[in-house]
Amino acid sequence: MVEILKIDNLTKKFKLSAKQRKINKTTDTYKVALNGLHLNAYKGEIYGLLGPNGAGKTTTLRIICTLIKKDQGTILFDGINLDDKPALIREKIGFLTSELKLDDFFTPNYLCDYFGALHHMKKEEIKERKDFLFNKFGIDKFKEVKIGNLSNGMKQKVALVVSLIHDPEIIIFDEPTNGLDVIASKIVIDYLMELKAAGKTIIISTHIFSLVEKICDRIGIIFDGQMAIEDSLANLTKNETLEELFFRLYEEKGGDLNA
């Protein structure tokens, strides 16, 4: 197994504005989002980052994608330190959230050209990739229709295609099925399995157990910005269900289910 992502001792504090302090009913000036997090992901697997709301999943994924800066810790991507070559890593990463809404005004075809160009792809490369993806997701007929006129399911598929136009090696997907209808989430899940079959590495974050049980090879559960446990799904669910494990850890960490 080749380790493609190795994260050690990751920390991240957010400075809280006066407004945020009021909303969170706290007097702290900082919110510790990540507190010495470790994470190891291997090439070709689907890794599930599981945790309650506010555990630090989005923050972790954003740091991996170089969208925000870490405070401390090291991140090795295929052996390369993220601090040294952030641009190189961005070429190999595809980042996607289910919250992504493309600009209503443009067509799938145009947006693919646009993001392809920003990823320094050649015209022929983009065209080849578009043909493949449009065909796969049934976008062919709609490629010249403005996003605003597409159905919600189709919009989600186009967002997926646009984010993956550069054929990234590692796909980072924050809450992939959040807010999707059953059909759209099935399409997404099927495609994730296909990407895995094609040798890509996929890291998803979610709080949905069934999704993790269905598609993930390995799992990390995080509470309060720390990795509580990380192992293969098979190992973790030998003696208890994933859900039982999750809540046992949650209570061990001092979480109160009745709070």
Added chain:
Amino acid sequence: MHNIWIIAKKELKRYFTDFRMIIGLFLPGVLIFVLYNAMGSIINNVESLPEEGIIYVENEPEALKNLLDGTPFTIKRSDTKLSKEAALDKLQNEEIDLYIIYEEDFMQKVQNYQVDSGEVAPAVQIYYKSASTKSEQLYTTYLDALNNYETSLSNKFDINKDQNINYDVTVTSDIFQELIATILPFLLLVLLFSSTMGICAESIAGEKERGTISTLLVTPIKRSELAFGKILAISITALSSSVVTFLGVITSIPKLMGGYASGVELYHPVTIILVLFVIMMTVLLFTTILTILSTFAKSVKEASSLAVPLMMIVLFVGLMNFGIDAHANNFVLYLIPIYNVVQSLTSLFNNTINPINFLLCIISNLGYVILGVMLLTKMFKNERIIFNH
């Protein structure tokens, strides 16, 4: 550079192929043109009709009674004897159009007058009311005719010579045209601001709201490139919108001022170019400020509401200028953003611009724009601002 252009191209496509955006950007200029021309033709219609003018003349020499023959005016004389006060009153109320006073025995004195004698020349006084187009036109016509006659006599009398008398009986509140000239800088400012606001609000806040900002920032482009690309596209768009607004205004002014064939005759070409220059600087300044606000905002809606206080300031500064002539001496005023634009535009429209003040205005605005763009690239690197939803 290539990346900047990729970003800018998409934004430009967005602005220039969206009918609603186009309307928002270019309608103001077209509207000004249509509106002012309509107003202008109303004024001009009144003017172009051959008029019946009523004049009241004291001591009118027999030889000058037919002075206005051959002009479009038919002259009627008000024969009842009037006091000076009563005559001026009638002129003010537009019951008569001109009030002319010749010296007693005018022709006799003119004949006896020696130009090089050093004595005071015989005088004619002509009172008129510039707010009444008829009176003003009649005045010009009469003055022309009288001047021609005088030239044929080799300068033997003076017309409206006394500097202490205001021969135009118009009171300030009457001056419709001048009012519009005062409104222009204000109007320009508001139009430029609102059309820039439309495109700026969406530019960055839209990406944040939709989440596409993340998709953009995980591509290998630099954040500064994204910022520059956005600014470039908005500037190009806002500038072309401002050129249309400018053209609308400049082609409309002459119509309003009445009688002038084209704007080029009213203002020196250099003045017109300088006005365009000020307008472009202003638009760049607005673009920068509004883009900064759009970057701060979490959503397009918030960006628009953040722009409202700024709109208020622009309105206020524009209004402050009413009825006040531009300050020529206090150069510090030309360093205050927005205010310096109003000052410069007003003095340009009055033909009283001071080159140093003008330069100060342009340079300080350029400085603010550069500072703004620097701030913007800083903001793009700040995750608290970019991911603050």
